[in-house]
Amino acid sequence: MATDTANKPPAPDSGSQQFGTEGIAPMTRPSRITRVLMGIVAWAEQLNLRYSRVGNPPVYDNATFPWVADIEREWHLIRHELDAVLERQSELPSFQDISADVKTISTDSRWKTFFLTGYGLKSEQNIAACPQTWRIVQKIPGLKTAMFSIFEPGKHLPPHRGPYNGVLRLHLGLIVPEPRDKLAIRVDDQVLHWEEGKALVFDDAYKHEAWNHTDRTRVVLFVDFVKPLHFPASLINWLLLNVAVFTPFIREGLDNHKAWEKRFYTEAEALRNKGH
Template sequence: MTATRPAAAPPQQTFGTAGVAPMERPSLVTRFFMSVVAWAERLNLRCSKVGNPPVYDNATFPWAREIENDWHLIRAELDPLLQRQQDLPSFHELSSDVKTISTDSAWKTFFLTGYGVSSERNIAQCPDTWRVVQRIPGLKTAMFSIFEPGKHLPAHRGPYNGVLRLHLGLIVPEAAPGQLAIRVDRQVCHWEEGKALIFDDAYEHEAWNHTDRTRVVLFVDFVKPLRFPARLVNWLLLNLAVFTPFIREGMDNQKAWEKRFYEQAEALRNRRA
């Protein structure tokens, strides 16, 4: 990963993104949960064990080197999945809140686990990937993130700063300057195959692939190291997340997609037999 770091004032996390529509008419329970999350985010900023930069030095997390060392095993399991790339779900088809930033079919995903919910059938396709990500302390989500040519994800911020994000470059096309990158706050970073990029997605960020080839990363969220009492509050919120409408809807959508995907695969095998 390389990053451009212009001299500027210290970065500040904001709690919204200009130009991104808020969720329409959230329920009373959802509004209460969101107010608790806003309070917890302020606590997390005060209690971080690793500071609050937009982009982290990988040396902050020694296990990142181990993940990089086995990147070729993950890449080997990705290649067969891309043979059915057009059948993979677009991100917004699984998580409807993503529709505020992406509604086309150019951002696809292959889900392994998220907030205590795992896809056993998808994991069975990627046993080495699953073994490798188990080394990440506080693993919360793991999936492949597939940016097809021309995709531009507009500026937005993640829903909660109690987790940090890792992108492990798996397929990174050669690109002219500015064609393929991710901006986190004021830092423009470039993916590299076999290299980890660790950042805080609670800062405004955007990503783009203006090349003519697909870019793929392993997309992981893990628990941000925090001091007490933020560590306890964070644990409670992350374990309650599975009961929110966003996660439950995503679970249902993932199960429906899996049923179609593997039924189609079985039908294809039967025709070839």
Template sequence: MMRPGPGYRVGQAIVDWAERLNLRYAAVGNPPVHDNATFPWVAEIEREWELIRAELDRVLIRKEELPGFHEIVSEVRSISTDRDWKSFVFCGYGSSSEDAIRACPETWRILQKIPGLKAAMFSIFEPGKHLQPHRGPYNGVLRLHLGLKVPAERDKVAIRVADRVCHWEEGKVLIFDDAYEHEAWNHSGETRVVLFVDFVKPTRFPASAVNWMLLNLAPFTPFVREGYKAQKRWEKLFFAGEGS
């Protein structure tokens, strides 16, 4: 294996330092799974979930044309290399899809209620999909899942975050810290879909300033730029001819 270069090592050292700050100065604590009452705006998201579900249903008519998540975000290839985890992306760390927003305007309007929104997509797990244990690359964000299409076989569809197993519910929000080890599975015979969101983790100064800087530098990293290009290539094919 090639040893990481000095640039990578310096960058990772900065991220490690920022993660320690985020843990120390967290404004909402550092639990693996958060209480929704911590975030008052969650109730507004849940109140309008059926509008999002209606737009999702239209997207799912062309489900087989959607890309595997690993085709958009290369980093997930270590845990998923098939098309049983599909995505429909609205925005991601500095970029947004005008076509996806146009196709799902109510979803986009509702997403604006989330403070510090950084990324959002429909995340689609086909029957039998199992993501092996992994953790996110940086603890400066929290992850939100809004259950949109959840199989009835509750015991076969779940996500484990640290030592806690959670089950999605349609119309209900789940907020967790993806910097903890987690895995997810759909062992049912139906498709599971959530609205998948990353938003800025609330922190106090100085962590808030460092986190703001790193998250605003993210669009310039090779990882995010590669994902942006892959997303644009897919959009060109999927939305070709629409509106003409």
């Protein structure tokens, strides 16, 4: 008897994706609801591996996602808006100043961000400052997070893994200094090098680390998007990603960003008024 394999989920790729948030400190407010949610997340991660529509490699071939070519085609427009943002680079927030859980892997001021959106929460003023970038990232199916990730000279993120494998990550190279051998990201056992105008797509649920040992700043467009999954994992993933916005850690990050944003744009307005 013939069998229908069209909707059969692919088997998980063999690899070293580990469960649990290695490199990320455990939650310090483990309420009963939080403990239940963490258990659901652990179960969902197994489900996501089993029901992936695109396999589970650490690093993806860009051809897996046809829209990547559209993003790369307009990269120079994003770079132009980035240049304006970097005029006030010293005033941009360090990643851990926005997202406190990042303090377990980064405590200095050499990893800065310029946030556009994350899990349904938007920075309207940052978006207004980068309208072309915002238009371009809207082409990404399942967009969850978009920001500029700014690695200043000497920055090294130690090995760690992301908190959940229901999203994939894209890095679009915008400023990539030489020499090449002093600037890289390692995902699982693959060492990758950014290129200006080129994208890397990887699964941050594999252990990864990144470093900039050059004497110049490296910047990428940092995007998280929903991992394509078969049902029922797709439904569970959608529910978890939409519940995330209500967790104390996401809400705390939003409050931190709003406080920075108010200072940043108030100071910009004061400088404009002083010049008149």
